[in-house]
Every structure is written in C-alpha cells, then in structure tokens.
Amino acid sequence: MSEILKNKIAYIYSDDLVTHCDKLPAMKNRASIVHDLVRNYNLLSQENIVVVKPRDATEDELKSFHSSDYIDLLKSLNSFDTSLDNIEDNHLEFGLGYDNVIIENVFDFASCLVGSSVSAARLLAAKKCKTVINWFGGWHHAQRDSAAGFCYVNDIVIAIQIMSKFFDKIIYVDLDIHHGDGVQNAFEYSSKILTLSFHKYSQGFFPNTGNIDDIGQSQGKYYTMNIPLKDGVCDKTYVDIFNEVFSMVIENFKAEALVVQCGGDGLIEDPLGQCNLTLKGLGECINKILKSDLPTLFLGGGGYNFPNTARLWAYLTSLILKTDLSNDIPDT
Numbered sequence: 001m002s003e004i005l006k007n008k009i010a011y012i013y014s015d016d017l018v019t020h021c022d023k024l025p026a027m028k029n030r031a032s033i034v035h036d037l038v039r040n041y042n043l044l045s046q047e048n049i050v051v052v053k054p055r056d057a058t059e060d061e062l063k064s065f066h067s068s069d070y071i072d073l074l075k076s077l078n079s080f081d082t083s084l085d086n087i088e089d090n091h092l093e094f095g096l097g098y099d100n101v102i103i104e105n106v107f108d109f110a111s112c113l114v115g116s117s118v119s120a121a122r123l124l125a126a127k128k129c130k131t132v133i134n135w136f137g138g139w140h141h142a143q144r145d146s147a148a149g150f151c152y153v154n155d156i157v158i159a160i161q162i163m164s165k166f167f168d169k170i171i172y173v174d175l176d177i178h179h180g181d182g183v184q185n186a187f188e189y190s191s192k193i194l195t196l197s198f199h200k201y202s203q204g205f206f207p208n209t210g211n212i213d214d215i216g217q218s219q220g221k222y223y224t225m226n227i228p229l230k231d232g233v234c235d236k237t238y239v240d241i242f243n244e245v246f247s248m249v250i251e252n253f254k255a256e257a258l259v260v261q262c263g264g265d266g267l268i269e270d271p272l273g274q275c276n277l278t279l280k281g282l283g284e285c286i287n288k289i290l291k292s293d294l295p296t297l298f299l300g301g302g303g304y305n306f307p308n309t310a311r312l313w314a315y316l317t318s319l320i321l322k323t324d325l326s327n328d329i330p331d332t
C-alpha cells in the first residue's frame with residue numbers, strides 16, 4: 001500500500017460519502033457537483049493522484065472530541081422520522097434544529113464524514129502521502145457538545161488530534177469566509193496547534209466571533225490568530241494580508257504539518273458570504289501554502305454558489321497536482 005501511494009496526492013472519495021453529503025439541507029447535491037467536475041476535468045486520472053476510499057470513524061474516534069452525551073444522542077436519532085415535526089428541547093440544547101435540522105441517518109452520516117478526514121489524517125501521519133485532499137470535509141463550526149452552522153461533527157478537530165500524535169506542531173489555516181470557531185475553541189489552550197482564521201467580521205455575521213484580540217488562552221496564548229475582514233472583501237486585500245500573515249507564521253512557528261480549510265463562500269456571487277474573492281485570489285493563497293512544502297491536508301467547507309464552489313475546488317485540485325486544467329470545459 002505505502003509504495004503505491006508514495007509521492008502521490010491522495011483524493012478521498014467514496015460513493016457513500018458523496019451520497020451522505022448530498023443530503024445536507026444547506027448543500028443539497030453539492031458534493032456530486034464538486035466530484036463530477038473534478039472527475040470530468042480528468043483530474044483523477046493524472047499520474048500523481050490516487051483515489052482513496054475512506055473507512056467510517058468508530059464511536060471512540062467520534063468521542064475523542066465530542067461528548068458521549070452528544071454522540072449518544074446522534075446515535076439514538078439515527079432512525080428519527082424526519083417527516084414528523086417532533087423536535088424536543090433536548091435536541092435544541094445540542095444544536096439540532098434551525099441551521100442543523102435532524103437529518104436521516106444522522107449518526108451514519110457523522111461516522112462516514114469524520115471517517116473521511118480520519119482516513120486522510122492517517123495517510124499523512126503514517127507518511128504514506130505528503131498531500132491529501134478531502135473536499136467533503138471541513139466542518140469547522142461543530143462544538144464538543146453540539147452541532148452549529150450546518151456542521152454536525154467536527155472532522156477537522158478529530159483529524160488534527162490524530163496528526164498531532166505524529167507531528168509536533170501543526171498550523172490550521174481557515175480560508176472559509178466564516179470564523180473557524182469550533183476548531184479554535186478545541187485548541188485555544190494549546191501551543192502545538194496554531195489556528196489561523198481569515199473571515200468576515202461584521203455586525204450579525206455568523207458566528208460573530210474571531211476578533212483580532214482573540215489570541216488564545218493560558219499556554220495557548222498567541223497560538224490563536226484571527227484576521228477579521230470587512231464586508232465585501234476583495235482579492236487584493238485578502239491575498240496581501242494572507243501573504244504577510246502566512247509568511248510570518250511559517251517563519252516563526254516551525255510547523256511540521258498543515259491543515260487547510262478551503263471554504264468557497266468568500267467567492268463573488270456567494271449568497272451567504274457576499275464578498276468579492278475570485279478563484280485567482282484563493283488560488284494564490286493555495287500556491288503560497290504549497291510553497292511551504294509541508295505535509296498538508298486540504299479540506300472543503302462552506303460554498304453556497306455550488307457551481308462556483310465546484311470550480312474553485314477543481315481549480316485548487318489542479319494547482320495541488322501541478323497540472324493545467326483543460327480548456328475543454330466538462331459539460332458538468
């Protein structure tokens with residue numbers, strides 16, 4: 001196995017994973033649109049990529065970050081009849097309702113989703129691959145005890161916990177236009193995991209956290225970094241700030257690995273983000289990250305203009321593979 005994967009970029013995919021993600025109410029069919037575009041650009045038949053089928057996460061893996069109470073609740077709701085309007089206060093207490101309605105087979109979804117990033121993290125930890133892509137992961141808002149902001153479980157935190165057993169210091173970069181609050185909260189006391197989120201910070205914009213003076217706590221003070229941005233931020237501002245901050249962090253922190261959440265909701269025409277980033281701008285950030293030449297896990301995240309999100313992740317895949325996208329645009 002390891003010889004086959006050596007020097008290859010792993011692309012995490014399974015039919016189950018896409019089927020589950022396609023059912024998410026805020027992102028209906030987005031996973032299929034993304035995967036179809038990546039596949040139809042022939043990116044998965046490049047010689048330096050290997051498609052890896054992930055395994056489901058175990059209950060212990062889910063509980064390595066989430067509370068037993070929360071995971072046990074998800075398990076008990078696995079066969080919940082979603083056609084009935086019987087949400088209880090208990091569900092709302094765990095964030096299930098509003099942004100995170102109870103979905104069919106919610107526990108199966110959670111183990112499949114977390115399994116995808118756990119499998120990715122294990123490939124990196126075992127040094128089988130230096131770069132892994134999981135466009136179906138990246139759910140940065142889920143908290144230890146609750147769902148939040150369309151995120152039911154935090155695959156990112158669990159992946160970083162696994163990687164941190166093998167890499168002494170890790171940088172988490174969050175390019176999604178929302179603040180990566182769930183990941184930040186998980187590691188705000190740690191000096192080994194530096195979290196760096198770029199996000200829109202304006203009145204009423206979810207989750208309303210991530211001010212510049214939010215810098216971590218106790219041993220973790222200065223290892224939480226937040227870059228709040230104004231509504232409507234454009235490429236020039238975003239990329240200039242990114243380049244300056246990322247260079248400074250790479251030079252000073254001496255990380256051994258990176259985890260990058262590549263949410264596409266900062267793109268122009270995104271209905272939630274309402275900002276003005278382009279593929280070129282986010283691509284420049286990814287190229288800068290690639291130049292650091294560290295073992296890296298690339299994850300998805302937000303992105304509510306589905307065709308544009310698919311364009312972004314297909315383009316980022318081509319940058320990671322160091323191949324040009326064909327001028328023949330796939331029908332998909």
Ligand code: ZLV
Pocket residue numbers: 098099138139140141149150151176178179206263265272301302303
């Ligand atoms: O892209 O919501 O503003 C990663 C990610 O970062 C809120 N939620 C919550 C807080 C109080 N509100 C009200 C709840 C609203 C529930 C329904 C919507 C319905 C239709 C269209 C848009 C929304 C919506 N919800 C827009 N923004 C929200 C945020 C959550 C944003 C999550 C971003 C997730 C995947």
Ligand code: CA
Pocket residue numbers: 174175176177178179180197198199
């Ligand atoms: Ca962010």
Ligand code: ZN
Pocket residue numbers: 176177178263265301302303
């Ligand atoms: Zn977002």
